[in-house]
Amino acid sequence: MDITFKDVSYIYQANSPFAHKALDHLSFHIPAGSFVAIIGHTGSGKSTLIQHLNGLLTPTEGEVQIGDHQITSDKKPENLKELRSKVGVVFQYPEHQLFDETVRKDIAFGPKNFGVSEEEIERRILEIAPAVGIDESLLERSPFDLSGGQMRRVAIAGVLAVKPNILVLDEPTAGLDPRGQSDIMNMFYELHQRENLTTILVTHSMEDAVKYADHVMIMNKGTKYMEGIPEEVFAQQEALNKVQLDVPEVIQFLNAFNARFGVDIPFRRQSVAELAAEIQHALKGAESIE
């Protein structure tokens, strides 16, 4: 399902002294199957944007199109429930949404609401729980007895169990340990490829954006500041610094290295090993000229 925003504005508490324009004439298009990273300084409107993707918010102005579902200021989509079964959203700190008696029941909650059969739900739980790193022995425990990291995984499993076509992730790994972060991101990436999902990742981690996304969108004050493939967007260090963003460490390193040694190694998402080889080559080449 393609995602299209046409001139979308959103105002919180419109017509009051507290009115706040969180999205300002935002337009973009995300083709089905892409992995898009949305990056922006805090308060730039990222969470507001993603709440338009499954009809939690309706635009104050403009038009949102998700597959066949159209959402405008005066028209809620006819079949909101169907839209929500196709767009899975993992919110910031999703562990706050846990409520049921056991982990198993909590994971089953979403699919049950969308009318998935009992056997199918059970099959999905047994498939998804190990994938997000929840041991089967935890399934009968109360979600409130788990550690923060385990709760996060259960909440994520609860969204994945619905089997959405579009997966929306709002800083899904914030506050986890580094190992847990990369485990979960790898899991999402694998799922993205295996199930041919459209994935929208809101993140503050430039490293994750470079590693997983094939398209990057930079937000600033409710508008689209930049957009493109990660290599091109992150090449513009100055423009990014202007909106309080850094470029990924590897690019900072490359820029500094290029300046220091007067060489020009471009960033092409090389692996560490490839980069090491290129650097070796560049330095040796420079020496042989001397």
Add this chain to the structure above:
Amino acid sequence: MNNAIVIGQYVPGNSLIHRLDPRMKITIIFFFVIVVFFANNIISYSILTIFAILTTLSTRISLRFILKGLTPVWFLIAFTFILHLIVTKEGTVLFDVFGYKVYSGALIQGFAISLRFFLLILITSLLTLTTTPIEITDAVEDLLHPLKKIKFPVHELALMMSISLRFIPTLLQETDKISKAQASRGVDFRTGPIKERLHAIVPLLVPLFVSAFKRAEELAMAMEARGYQGGEGRTRLRQLKIKGLDILVFLFFLAVVAALFWTRNY
């Protein structure tokens, strides 16, 4: 809830009314509420109305916003008015509606009572519109101070008040977040049979209670860690001070009250 407006939510500003000492505001409102019941003719009602309008205008908050915030109250005012039209049977019959005779006395009384009601609510909502919750609790603590003599827990009461006020927006935000998360998981809070909708509340209430308890515990710990041990010997960061402006406004209010009592016998 995003677009909901809370009645009397504080609107930051720097008007005369904003700068008044909160104790002065509470005192004036207290007496205004009493005095309203002494108005008994057109002139005395006019005096009170003009006073209320002047006060409202001098807050510099948009009138539309204030009136919109009173929406739930309009209904009550209309209800009072209609009730009076039906029940009161004084004066001459003005006209007939579906067999009900409407008397002139009913019209006058209905209007007077509704106006009284409106003035009360308008003036009290101005307090919360122009005073931060913290200022209100400070003022309440200060005004209730004499009750300490009879062992009334004034400080604790004020603390409870300020903590509750502080966490109302937080809880609203939390409710909004959790209901959105559950809506994304297919819960429908808005349509469907009542029984199902009641059922849909469980996934909202459980996380809300869990987080409220967690917050309470964390707050208690944070307060203890910073050496909180009750009100004994505690000094204040924000000192309340009566200024010339406060005295001036109070004198003005006294003049209004005097004028009211003088015109009562007209």
